[in-house]
Amino acid sequence: MAATSPAKALTITANDQGWYSTNLPHDPTNTTYIVGAYNGGQVRNFFVFNLPNSPISSAFFTVDTKVVSANNQNVSLFGFNGSIADLISGASSYSVLGQGQSFASLIYNVRDTTGAKTFTLNSAGVSYLNSLVGGQAAITGDNPGSGYVYGASFFTFATLTLNEALPPAQSVPGPLPIFGTAAAFQASRRLKNRIRQSSLSKTNGNNLLDRVGIDA
Numbered sequence: 001m002a003a004t005s006p007a008k009a010l011t012i013t014a015n016d017q018g019w020y021s022t023n024l025p026h027d028p029t030n031t032t033y034i035v036g037a038y039n040g041g042q043v044r045n046f047f048v049f050n051l052p053n054s055p056i057s058s059a060f061f062t063v064d065t066k067v068v069s070a071n072n073q074n075v076s077l078f079g080f081n082g083s084i085a086d087l088i089s090g091a092s093s094y095s096v097l098g099q100g101q102s103f104a105s106l107i108y109n110v111r112d113t114t115g116a117k118t119f120t121l122n123s124a125g126v127s128y129l130n131s132l133v134g135g136q137a138a139i140t141g142d143n144p145g146s147g148y149v150y151g152a153s154f155f156t157f158a159t160l161t162l163n164e165a166l167p168p169a170q171s172v173p174g175p176l177p178i179f180g181t182a183a184a185f186q187a188s189r190r191l192k193n194r195i196r197q198s199s200l201s202k203t204n205g206n207n208l209l210d211r212v213g214i215d216a
Contacts, residue, residue, distance in 0.1 A: 006160030036148035070147025080138035
């Protein structure tokens with residue numbers, strides 16, 4: 001039998017977030033996270049999380065939608081391999097966000113305005129987070145459409161829900177099968193009978209020798 005305990009889930013809130021565009025740098029005091037076509041440029045966003053020390057098995061990214069300006073806006077999530085300090089301070093750039101293998105993707109439409117959506121990170125996303133356990137990770141987003149998502153996203157922060165990876169199951173001895181217990185009992189009885197018969201034979205032999213005057 002294998003002894004297992006239920007996996008624990010931890011939800012953490014982004015400790016910083018923002019955006020960079022093709023024509024504007026990131027303002028560190030601005031934590032809105034609009035993504036897509038905005039203000040004459042194309043915008044990518046980012047979210048920074050402090051990760052726990054334990055490895056994870058799955059991850060879910062949840063964000064308030066706020067305002068969607070047009071239908072069929074395809075938002076995809078990615079990791080980040082640059083300096084997170086530069087990302088937060090505004091010293092990074094649009095070109096280094098939204099790069100590499102996509103971790104998740106969702107379509108937004110105007111009807112999604114003021115709602116919330118949850119992205120389920122794929123194995124690449126989980127591996128990325130596991131490579132940074134105990135440190136900081138940044139999730140970046142891109143929307144190549146002609147509209148934007150997350151407009152007017154003031155005073156709300158994205159969250160990341162992580163399910164811990166369970167340790168390998170440990171084997172626990174189970175009860176003996178009924179037929180095994182019975183067999184062991186029968187074997188024990190046979191052994192006791194042999195010992196008793198041997199003892200009786202020795203005693204009878206000694207008595208017989210005593211009767212004829214011979215020492216055993």
